Amino acid sequence: MAKSSTDYHYIRQSSVTACGSRLPREFFARDGITVAKELLGKILVHETSLGTVRGIITETESYMGEEDKGSHTYSGKRTERTEPMYHQGGTSYVYLIYGMYSCMNIAAMTEGIPQAVLLRKVEPADEESRARMEQLRRAKKPGQNPESIGRHLADGPGKMCIAMEITRQDNDIDMVTSPSFYVTEGLTVLPEQIREGKRIGIDYAEEAADYLWRFYL
DNA sequence: CGGCTGATCGTG
DNA sequence: ACGATCAGCCGA
Numbered sequence: 001m002a003k004s005s006t007d008y009h010y011i012r013q014s015s016v017t018a019c020g021s022r023l024p025r026e027f028f029a030r031d032g033i034t035v036a037k038e039l040l041g042k043i044l045v046h047e048t049s050l051g052t053v054r055g056i057i058t059e060t061e062s063y064m065g066e067e068d069k070g071s072h073t074y075s076g077k078r079t080e081r082t083e084p085m086y087h088q089g090g091t092s093y094v095y096l097i098y099g100m101y102s103c104m105n106i107a108a109m110t111e112g113i114p115q116a117v118l119l120r121k122v123e124p125a126d127e128e129s130r131a132r133m134e135q136l137r138r139a140k141k142p143g144q145n146p147e148s149i150g151r152h153l154a155d156g157p158g159k160m161c162i163a164m165e166i167t168r169q170d171n172d173i174d175m176v177t178s179p180s181f182y183v184t185e186g187l188t189v190l191p192e193q194i195r196e197g198k199r200i201g202i203d204y205a206e207e208a209a210d211y212l213w214r215f216y217l
Numbered sequence: 218c219g220g221c222t223g224a225t226c227g228t229g
Numbered sequence: 230a231c232g233a234t235c236a237g238c239c240g241a
Contacts, residue, residue, distance in 0.1 A: 061233070070233070081228060098234050099225035105233085118233060141236090148236065158234050168227095201233050 020185030028089030032062040032108040032115035041187035047180035048165035055122025059216040070205035073114035085114035094171040101158030133163035
């Protein structure tokens with residue numbers, strides 16, 4: 001039995017709304033910074049091979065279009081890979097990073113404006129989701145030390161995708177209408193609960209590497 | 218907790 | 230070649 005209490009760092013017991021409604025197009029049709037902050041506390045839902053998994057979103061990053069040196073779309077790089085970032089708000093963008101992990105984003109704004117939010121961390125929204133996340137993480141690395149999962153269940157973009165079985169199969173999905181991949185209402189988050197910092201892993205982005213476009217609870 | 222390193226492969 | 234990363238290992 002894991003010492004799971006430490007995972008609920010800031011999440012008050014019973015504070016998760018059992019049955020939140022799905023976020024509509026208007027939620028995502030805003031700028032990438034607003035959407036990144038607003039997604040904190042919301043619940044990412046995915047139908048996996050083990051059943052439904054729900055994760056409370058607790059860390060996000062904004063990628064702000066063709067002027068952002070940290071973004072895949074910097075200088076108007078519209079390719080087959082980055083195409084989903086150009087689609088309407090609510091579209092998923094899942095790509096392979098470092099040859100072995102997936103990263104998941106949700107496009108913001110409207111068609112043609114490639115702003116997006118990287119989802120970096122979730123915490124299981126219920127015990128059933130926790131059990132499924134642990135199983136999915138364990139299954140990924142057979143020889144892995146089980147201790148290494150612990151409180152690191154989904155605390156990074158790659159780990160989050162493994163824990164919620166998000167792969168490139170889930171790329172370019174409209175999360176406003178998909179029956180199996182979407183976001184719902186969740187915790188009530190007050191502005192003063194939102195922390196901000198520099199984005200991770202984009203040291204090459206010059207001045208943009210210092211923008212405080214990472215948000216977390 | 219912080220820093221370092223190898224692993225691994227689709228994309229342009 | 231190059232990463233919007235991770236796990237394991239090291240030292241403090």
